[in-house]
Amino acid sequence: MTGRERLEAASDRDVLAAIASGSQDALEVLYARLGQRLFRFLVGLVGGDAARAEDAMSEAFFEVWRRAPTFRGDSAVRTWVFGIARHKALSLVRRQRPSEPDEALEAVASGEPDVLSGMMEDEAREQVRQALDALSPEHREVIELSLYQNFTYEEIAEIVGCPVNTVKTRAFNARRQLKRRLAGLAGTER
Amino acid sequence: MTAPEREPPHETATLLPWYVAGTLGAGEAAAVEAHLRGCEGCRAEEAELRRLRTAVHAAVETRPSPSPDLLARIAARVEAAAPRRAPEPAASWWSRLVEWAGSLLSPRLAPAMALGLIVLQFGAIAVLGARLYETAYGPAATTQGGPPPAGAPVAGETRLRVAFDEAATARRIRAVLQEAGARVVDGPSAAGFYTVAGPAGAADALRRHPDVVRFVEPLEPR
Numbered sequence: 001m002t003g004r005e006r007l008e009a010a011s012d013r014d015v016l017a018a019i020a021s022g023s024q025d026a027l028e029v030l031y032a033r034l035g036q037r038l039f040r041f042l043v044g045l046v047g048g049d050a051a052r053a054e055d056a057m058s059e060a061f062f063e064v065w066r067r068a069p070t071f072r073g074d075s076a077v078r079t080w081v082f083g084i085a086r087h088k089a090l091s092l093v094r095r096q097r098p099s100e101p102d103e104a105l106e107a108v109a110s111g112e113p114d115v116l117s118g119m120m121e122d123e124a125r126e127q128v129r130q131a132l133d134a135l136s137p138e139h140r141e142v143i144e145l146s147l148y149q150n151f152t153y154e155e156i157a158e159i160v161g162c163p164v165n166t167v168k169t170r171a172f173n174a175r176r177q178l179k180r181r182l183a184g185l186a187g188t189e190r
Numbered sequence: 191m192t193a194p195e196r197e198p199p200h201e202t203a204t205l206l207p208w209y210v211a212g213t214l215g216a217g218e219a220a221a222v223e224a225h226l227r228g229c230e231g232c233r234a235e236e237a238e239l240r241r242l243r244t245a246v247h248a249a250v251e252t253r254p255s256p257s258p259d260l261l262a263r264i265a266a267r268v269e270a271a272a273p274r275r276a277p278e279p280a281a282s283w284w285s286r287l288v289e290w291a292g293s294l295l296s297p298r299l300a301p302a303m304a305l306g307l308i309v310l311q312f313g314a315i316a317v318l319g320a321r322l323y324e325t326a327y328g329p330a331a332t333t334q335g336g337p338p339p340a341g342a343p344v345a346g347e348t349r350l351r352v353a354f355d356e357a358a359t360a361r362r363i364r365a366v367l368q369e370a371g372a373r374v375v376d377g378p379s380a381a382g383f384y385t386v387a388g389p390a391g392a393a394d395a396l397r398r399h400p401d402v403v404r405f406v407e408p409l410e411p412r
Contacts (some may be wrong), residue, residue: 013407017353021353022354024268028261031264035260035261039254043253050256058264058267061268062264062271073407125248125252126249127245128246128248129252132249145238146208146209146211147242148246152213153205153215159249169204171207175207178226178242179238
Protein backbone atom coordinates (compact mmCIF):
# COMPACT_ATOMS: atom_id res chain seq x y z
CA MET A 1 0.00 0.00 0.00
CA THR A 2 1.46 3.38 -0.95
CA GLY A 3 1.50 6.36 1.38
CA ARG A 4 -1.25 7.95 -0.69
CA GLU A 5 -3.40 4.83 -0.46
CA ARG A 6 -2.90 4.74 3.30
CA LEU A 7 -4.04 8.34 3.51
CA GLU A 8 -7.08 7.57 1.41
CA ALA A 9 -8.00 4.77 3.80
CA ALA A 10 -7.31 6.87 6.92
CA SER A 11 -9.97 8.53 9.07
CA ASP A 12 -10.74 12.22 8.57
CA ARG A 13 -8.89 12.94 11.81
CA ASP A 14 -5.77 11.17 10.68
CA VAL A 15 -5.94 12.96 7.35
CA LEU A 16 -6.22 16.30 9.13
CA ALA A 17 -3.34 15.34 11.38
CA ALA A 18 -1.26 14.60 8.30
CA ILE A 19 -2.18 18.03 6.95
CA ALA A 20 -1.01 19.47 10.25
CA SER A 21 2.29 17.70 9.68
CA GLY A 22 2.66 19.38 6.31
CA SER A 23 1.35 16.73 3.95
CA GLN A 24 -0.10 18.29 0.82
CA ASP A 25 -1.20 14.82 -0.29
CA ALA A 26 -3.43 14.76 2.78
CA LEU A 27 -4.93 18.12 1.81
CA GLU A 28 -5.78 16.65 -1.58
CA VAL A 29 -7.38 13.62 0.07
CA LEU A 30 -9.54 15.88 2.26
CA TYR A 31 -10.49 17.92 -0.79
CA ALA A 32 -11.50 14.74 -2.63
CA ARG A 33 -13.68 13.73 0.31
CA LEU A 34 -15.43 17.00 1.05
CA GLY A 35 -14.90 19.19 -2.01
CA GLN A 36 -17.97 18.44 -4.10
CA ARG A 37 -20.56 18.73 -1.36
CA LEU A 38 -18.82 21.65 0.29
CA PHE A 39 -18.69 23.48 -3.02
CA ARG A 40 -22.43 23.03 -3.57
CA PHE A 41 -23.06 24.43 -0.11
CA LEU A 42 -20.85 27.44 -0.87
CA VAL A 43 -22.59 28.06 -4.21
CA GLY A 44 -25.84 28.35 -2.26
CA LEU A 45 -24.28 30.71 0.27
CA VAL A 46 -22.88 33.09 -2.32
CA GLY A 47 -26.08 33.33 -4.36
CA GLY A 48 -25.23 30.87 -7.14
CA ASP A 49 -22.01 32.56 -8.27
CA ALA A 50 -19.61 29.66 -9.01
CA ALA A 51 -16.56 31.92 -9.35
CA ARG A 52 -17.18 33.43 -5.95
CA ALA A 53 -17.79 29.99 -4.49
CA GLU A 54 -14.38 28.93 -5.86
CA ASP A 55 -12.78 31.90 -4.15
CA ALA A 56 -14.44 30.89 -0.90
CA MET A 57 -13.36 27.28 -1.40
CA SER A 58 -9.77 28.31 -2.02
CA GLU A 59 -9.77 30.54 1.06
CA ALA A 60 -11.34 27.75 3.10
CA PHE A 61 -8.85 25.05 2.18
CA PHE A 62 -5.94 27.39 2.68
CA GLU A 63 -7.32 28.17 6.13
CA VAL A 64 -7.74 24.45 6.84
CA TRP A 65 -4.07 23.97 5.90
CA ARG A 66 -3.02 26.87 8.11
CA ARG A 67 -5.15 25.97 11.12
CA ALA A 68 -4.89 22.17 11.03
CA PRO A 69 -2.32 22.12 13.87
CA THR A 70 -4.81 23.93 16.13
CA PHE A 71 -7.65 21.43 15.60
CA ARG A 72 -8.50 20.14 19.07
CA GLY A 73 -10.79 17.31 18.05
CA ASP A 74 -13.87 18.72 19.79
CA SER A 75 -15.96 18.27 16.65
CA ALA A 76 -15.96 16.15 13.52
CA VAL A 77 -13.45 17.28 10.89
CA ARG A 78 -16.27 17.75 8.35
CA THR A 79 -18.13 20.06 10.74
CA TRP A 80 -14.97 22.06 11.39
CA VAL A 81 -14.22 22.44 7.68
CA PHE A 82 -17.80 23.47 6.84
CA GLY A 83 -17.69 26.08 9.61
CA ILE A 84 -14.48 27.57 8.23
CA ALA A 85 -15.77 27.54 4.66
CA ARG A 86 -19.07 29.14 5.63
CA HIS A 87 -17.25 31.93 7.40
CA LYS A 88 -15.04 32.53 4.36
CA ALA A 89 -18.01 32.58 1.99
CA LEU A 90 -20.01 35.01 4.09
CA SER A 91 -16.98 37.28 4.48
CA LEU A 92 -16.62 37.37 0.69
CA VAL A 93 -20.30 38.15 0.25
CA ARG A 94 -20.17 40.93 2.84
CA ARG A 95 -17.05 42.40 1.22
CA GLN A 96 -18.48 42.36 -2.29
CA ARG A 97 -22.16 43.08 -1.87
CA PRO A 98 -24.29 44.49 0.92
CA SER A 99 -26.90 42.05 2.12
CA GLU A 100 -30.29 42.36 0.53
CA PRO A 101 -33.51 42.10 2.50
CA ASP A 102 -35.65 39.10 1.79
CA GLU A 103 -38.62 40.92 0.24
CA ALA A 104 -40.11 38.30 -2.00
CA LEU A 105 -41.68 36.47 0.89
CA GLU A 106 -44.34 39.11 1.42
CA ALA A 107 -45.72 38.51 -2.04
CA VAL A 108 -46.07 34.78 -1.73
CA ALA A 109 -49.52 33.44 -1.14
CA SER A 110 -50.13 30.76 1.43
CA GLY A 111 -51.48 27.61 -0.16
CA GLU A 112 -52.10 23.92 0.02
CA PRO A 113 -50.50 21.99 2.87
CA ASP A 114 -48.69 19.54 0.55
CA VAL A 115 -47.55 21.29 -2.57
CA LEU A 116 -44.83 18.87 -3.65
CA SER A 117 -47.00 15.81 -4.06
CA GLY A 118 -48.83 17.27 -7.05
CA MET A 119 -45.74 18.22 -9.03
CA MET A 120 -43.84 16.23 -11.62
CA GLU A 121 -40.25 15.41 -10.70
CA ASP A 122 -38.53 17.92 -13.01
CA GLU A 123 -41.04 20.58 -12.17
CA ALA A 124 -40.62 19.95 -8.45
CA ARG A 125 -36.83 20.14 -8.72
CA GLU A 126 -36.94 23.47 -10.52
CA GLN A 127 -39.54 24.88 -8.17
CA VAL A 128 -37.65 23.75 -5.10
CA ARG A 129 -34.47 25.24 -6.54
CA GLN A 130 -36.24 28.58 -7.02
CA ALA A 131 -37.83 28.41 -3.61
CA LEU A 132 -34.49 27.60 -1.97
CA ASP A 133 -32.78 30.45 -3.79
CA ALA A 134 -35.48 32.82 -2.57
CA LEU A 135 -35.01 31.89 1.09
CA SER A 136 -32.88 34.04 3.33
CA PRO A 137 -29.31 32.68 3.59
CA GLU A 138 -29.91 31.69 7.23
CA HIS A 139 -32.97 29.63 6.35
CA ARG A 140 -31.47 28.16 3.19
CA GLU A 141 -28.34 26.93 4.91
CA VAL A 142 -30.18 25.20 7.73
CA ILE A 143 -32.41 23.36 5.24
CA GLU A 144 -29.44 22.28 3.15
CA LEU A 145 -27.26 21.33 6.08
CA SER A 146 -30.01 19.18 7.60
CA LEU A 147 -31.71 17.66 4.55
CA TYR A 148 -28.85 17.49 2.03
CA GLN A 149 -25.58 17.48 3.96
CA ASN A 150 -27.01 15.30 6.76
CA PHE A 151 -25.53 17.22 9.67
CA THR A 152 -27.08 16.80 13.11
CA TYR A 153 -28.65 19.87 14.70
CA GLU A 154 -25.72 20.10 17.11
CA GLU A 155 -23.27 20.12 14.20
CA ILE A 156 -25.29 22.77 12.38
CA ALA A 157 -25.28 24.90 15.53
CA GLU A 158 -21.51 24.66 15.53
CA ILE A 159 -21.15 25.42 11.82
CA VAL A 160 -23.39 28.47 11.85
CA GLY A 161 -22.40 29.59 15.35
CA CYS A 162 -25.78 29.78 17.07
CA PRO A 163 -27.63 27.88 19.81
CA VAL A 164 -29.18 24.51 19.03
CA ASN A 165 -32.71 25.79 19.70
CA THR A 166 -32.20 28.58 17.18
CA VAL A 167 -31.23 25.98 14.58
CA LYS A 168 -34.40 23.99 15.26
CA THR A 169 -36.65 27.05 15.15
CA ARG A 170 -34.91 28.29 12.02
CA ALA A 171 -35.44 24.95 10.28
CA PHE A 172 -39.10 24.98 11.27
CA ASN A 173 -39.62 28.49 9.90
CA ALA A 174 -37.61 27.72 6.76
CA ARG A 175 -39.98 24.85 6.04
CA ARG A 176 -42.96 27.12 6.56
CA GLN A 177 -41.52 29.61 4.13
CA LEU A 178 -40.61 26.95 1.58
CA LYS A 179 -44.13 25.61 1.76
CA ARG A 180 -45.56 29.05 1.13
CA ARG A 181 -43.16 29.76 -1.69
CA LEU A 182 -43.84 26.44 -3.38
CA ALA A 183 -47.55 27.03 -3.07
CA GLY A 184 -47.09 30.48 -4.56
CA LEU A 185 -44.92 29.17 -7.41
CA ALA A 186 -47.36 26.36 -8.17
CA GLY A 187 -50.24 28.82 -8.12
CA THR A 188 -48.43 31.16 -10.53
CA GLU A 189 -47.95 28.41 -13.09
CA ARG A 190 -51.47 27.06 -12.99
CA MET B 191 -38.67 42.33 5.08
CA THR B 192 -37.83 38.92 6.46
CA ALA B 193 -40.74 37.19 8.16
CA PRO B 194 -40.37 37.01 11.92
CA GLU B 195 -39.41 33.63 13.36
CA ARG B 196 -42.34 31.78 14.88
CA GLU B 197 -42.18 29.32 17.70
CA PRO B 198 -42.97 25.79 16.55
CA PRO B 199 -46.08 24.16 18.05
CA HIS B 200 -44.08 21.53 19.96
CA GLU B 201 -40.61 20.07 20.30
CA THR B 202 -41.22 17.04 18.09
CA ALA B 203 -42.12 19.23 15.13
CA THR B 204 -38.68 20.81 15.31
CA LEU B 205 -36.94 17.43 15.13
CA LEU B 206 -38.65 16.18 11.98
CA PRO B 207 -35.98 17.35 9.48
CA TRP B 208 -33.33 15.34 11.32
CA TYR B 209 -35.73 12.43 11.76
CA VAL B 210 -36.29 12.13 8.01
CA ALA B 211 -32.56 12.59 7.37
CA GLY B 212 -31.78 9.78 9.81
CA THR B 213 -29.40 11.88 11.88
CA LEU B 214 -31.23 11.83 15.23
CA GLY B 215 -29.86 9.81 18.13
CA ALA B 216 -31.69 6.57 18.89
CA GLY B 217 -33.54 8.01 21.88
CA GLU B 218 -34.87 11.06 20.06
CA ALA B 219 -35.76 9.02 16.98
CA ALA B 220 -37.81 6.65 19.16
CA ALA B 221 -39.55 9.61 20.83
CA VAL B 222 -40.44 11.09 17.44
CA GLU B 223 -41.78 7.73 16.23
CA ALA B 224 -43.95 7.43 19.33
CA HIS B 225 -45.26 10.96 18.78
CA LEU B 226 -45.98 10.34 15.11
CA ARG B 227 -48.22 7.40 15.93
CA GLY B 228 -50.61 9.74 17.69
CA CYS B 229 -50.29 12.99 15.73
CA GLU B 230 -51.82 13.20 12.30
CA GLY B 231 -50.49 16.70 11.69
CA CYS B 232 -46.90 15.63 12.26
CA ARG B 233 -47.33 12.53 10.10
CA ALA B 234 -48.40 14.75 7.23
CA GLU B 235 -45.47 17.05 7.95
CA GLU B 236 -43.10 14.08 7.95
CA ALA B 237 -44.40 12.82 4.61
CA GLU B 238 -43.99 16.27 3.10
CA LEU B 239 -40.49 16.61 4.52
CA ARG B 240 -39.47 13.33 2.90
CA ARG B 241 -40.60 14.63 -0.48
CA LEU B 242 -38.93 17.96 0.22
CA ARG B 243 -35.69 16.21 1.09
CA THR B 244 -35.70 14.33 -2.22
CA ALA B 245 -36.43 17.55 -4.09
CA VAL B 246 -33.71 19.47 -2.18
CA HIS B 247 -31.18 16.76 -3.09
CA ALA B 248 -32.13 17.01 -6.74
CA ALA B 249 -32.09 20.80 -6.68
CA VAL B 250 -28.74 21.15 -4.92
CA GLU B 251 -27.13 18.59 -7.22
CA THR B 252 -27.93 20.75 -10.24
CA ARG B 253 -25.43 23.29 -8.89
CA PRO B 254 -22.09 23.48 -10.68
CA SER B 255 -19.03 21.51 -9.66
CA PRO B 256 -15.74 23.24 -8.90
CA SER B 257 -13.38 23.77 -11.83
CA PRO B 258 -11.02 20.84 -12.42
CA ASP B 259 -8.06 23.15 -11.76
CA LEU B 260 -9.33 24.50 -8.42
CA LEU B 261 -7.41 21.93 -6.41
CA ALA B 262 -4.24 22.75 -8.34
CA ARG B 263 -4.73 26.45 -7.56
CA ILE B 264 -5.20 25.68 -3.88
CA ALA B 265 -2.12 23.45 -3.92
CA ALA B 266 -0.10 26.21 -5.57
CA ARG B 267 -1.18 28.65 -2.90
CA VAL B 268 -0.24 26.23 -0.15
CA GLU B 269 3.06 25.54 -1.88
CA ALA B 270 3.79 29.25 -2.04
CA ALA B 271 3.16 29.54 1.69
CA ALA B 272 5.32 26.49 2.46
CA PRO B 273 7.53 25.50 4.05
CA ARG B 274 5.41 26.08 7.05
CA ARG B 275 5.89 22.57 8.36
CA ALA B 276 8.11 19.79 7.13
CA PRO B 277 6.30 16.57 6.21
CA GLU B 278 6.81 13.26 7.97
CA PRO B 279 7.57 14.50 11.48
CA ALA B 280 8.28 11.03 12.77
CA ALA B 281 11.11 10.56 10.26
CA SER B 282 12.48 14.03 10.70
CA TRP B 283 14.56 13.59 13.83
CA TRP B 284 15.98 10.44 12.28
CA SER B 285 16.84 12.27 9.05
CA ARG B 286 18.55 14.91 11.14
CA LEU B 287 20.59 12.26 12.92
CA VAL B 288 21.68 10.75 9.60
CA GLU B 289 22.45 14.22 8.30
CA TRP B 290 24.49 14.96 11.42
CA ALA B 291 26.35 11.66 11.07
CA GLY B 292 27.04 12.45 7.46
CA SER B 293 28.41 15.84 8.34
CA LEU B 294 31.05 14.21 10.55
CA LEU B 295 32.46 12.19 7.70
CA SER B 296 33.53 12.71 4.16
CA PRO B 297 30.70 12.55 1.59
CA ARG B 298 31.90 9.14 0.38
CA LEU B 299 31.58 7.61 3.85
CA ALA B 300 28.24 9.16 4.74
CA PRO B 301 26.07 6.37 3.23
CA ALA B 302 28.05 3.74 5.14
CA MET B 303 27.61 5.74 8.35
CA ALA B 304 23.90 6.00 7.65
CA LEU B 305 23.71 2.26 7.13
CA GLY B 306 25.50 1.74 10.42
CA LEU B 307 23.00 3.98 12.14
CA ILE B 308 20.14 1.99 10.68
CA VAL B 309 21.63 -1.21 12.09
CA LEU B 310 22.09 0.55 15.41
CA GLN B 311 18.51 1.80 15.35
CA PHE B 312 17.11 -1.69 14.79
CA GLY B 313 19.27 -2.95 17.63
CA ALA B 314 18.07 -0.16 19.88
CA ILE B 315 14.43 -0.84 18.99
CA ALA B 316 14.88 -4.52 19.83
CA VAL B 317 16.47 -3.72 23.21
CA LEU B 318 13.95 -1.00 24.02
CA GLY B 319 11.08 -3.27 22.97
CA ALA B 320 12.35 -6.05 25.20
CA ARG B 321 12.65 -3.66 28.15
CA LEU B 322 9.24 -2.16 27.58
CA TYR B 323 7.78 -5.61 27.35
CA GLU B 324 9.44 -6.64 30.59
CA THR B 325 8.24 -3.47 32.30
CA ALA B 326 4.68 -3.91 31.09
CA TYR B 327 4.16 -7.61 31.56
CA GLY B 328 6.96 -8.82 33.82
CA PRO B 329 9.08 -11.90 33.34
CA ALA B 330 6.24 -14.16 34.53
CA ALA B 331 4.32 -13.46 31.34
CA THR B 332 6.75 -15.52 29.32
CA THR B 333 6.06 -18.54 31.45
CA GLN B 334 2.27 -18.23 31.19
CA GLY B 335 1.61 -19.06 27.59
CA GLY B 336 3.60 -16.29 25.91
CA PRO B 337 3.09 -12.56 25.58
CA PRO B 338 -0.19 -10.84 24.86
CA PRO B 339 -0.42 -9.44 21.32
CA ALA B 340 1.52 -6.24 20.68
CA GLY B 341 -0.46 -3.28 21.88
CA ALA B 342 -2.91 -5.43 23.79
CA PRO B 343 -5.04 -3.24 26.07
CA VAL B 344 -4.22 -3.24 29.76
CA ALA B 345 -7.06 -2.59 32.23
CA GLY B 346 -7.29 1.03 33.35
CA GLU B 347 -5.03 2.33 30.63
CA THR B 348 -5.91 5.18 28.34
CA ARG B 349 -4.96 5.18 24.67
CA LEU B 350 -3.84 8.28 22.87
CA ARG B 351 -3.06 9.37 19.33
CA VAL B 352 0.20 11.27 19.53
CA ALA B 353 2.42 13.18 17.12
CA PHE B 354 5.92 14.09 18.18
CA ASP B 355 7.53 17.34 17.23
CA GLU B 356 9.73 17.08 14.20
CA ALA B 357 12.63 18.63 16.09
CA ALA B 358 12.40 16.30 19.09
CA THR B 359 15.23 13.84 19.62
CA ALA B 360 14.67 10.17 20.34
CA ARG B 361 16.18 10.66 23.77
CA ARG B 362 13.72 13.45 24.66
CA ILE B 363 10.77 11.46 23.33
CA ARG B 364 11.80 8.49 25.45
CA ALA B 365 12.25 10.67 28.54
CA VAL B 366 8.84 12.31 28.14
CA LEU B 367 7.13 8.96 27.60
CA GLN B 368 8.81 7.52 30.67
CA GLU B 369 7.85 10.55 32.76
CA ALA B 370 4.22 10.10 31.69
CA GLY B 371 4.37 6.37 32.41
CA ALA B 372 3.38 5.82 28.78
CA ARG B 373 4.58 3.57 26.00
CA VAL B 374 4.22 3.42 22.23
CA VAL B 375 1.99 0.48 21.23
CA ASP B 376 1.51 1.19 17.55
CA GLY B 377 2.63 3.40 14.71
CA PRO B 378 3.68 5.42 13.03
CA SER B 379 0.53 5.63 10.88
CA ALA B 380 0.72 6.94 7.32
CA ALA B 381 0.07 10.33 8.83
CA GLY B 382 2.99 10.00 11.25
CA PHE B 383 0.89 9.26 14.33
CA TYR B 384 1.66 6.87 17.14
CA THR B 385 -0.73 5.08 19.44
CA VAL B 386 0.46 5.52 23.01
CA ALA B 387 -0.90 3.70 26.06
CA GLY B 388 -0.52 4.96 29.59
CA PRO B 389 -2.22 5.79 32.88
CA ALA B 390 -5.19 8.15 33.17
CA GLY B 391 -3.09 11.32 33.46
CA ALA B 392 -0.79 10.44 30.56
CA ALA B 393 -2.38 12.89 28.12
CA ASP B 394 -1.87 15.84 30.47
CA ALA B 395 1.65 14.70 31.27
CA LEU B 396 2.51 14.57 27.56
CA ARG B 397 0.91 17.96 26.88
CA ARG B 398 3.28 19.49 29.43
CA HIS B 399 6.05 19.01 26.85
CA PRO B 400 4.90 20.86 23.73
CA ASP B 401 8.50 20.96 22.52
CA VAL B 402 8.37 17.18 22.19
CA VAL B 403 4.69 16.30 21.80
CA ARG B 404 2.93 18.29 19.15
CA PHE B 405 -0.49 16.63 19.31
CA VAL B 406 -2.32 14.46 21.83
CA GLU B 407 -5.84 13.19 21.44
CA PRO B 408 -7.70 10.43 23.31
CA LEU B 409 -8.57 7.49 21.08
CA GLU B 410 -12.13 6.22 21.02
CA PRO B 411 -12.35 2.81 22.72
CA ARG B 412 -12.48 0.11 20.07
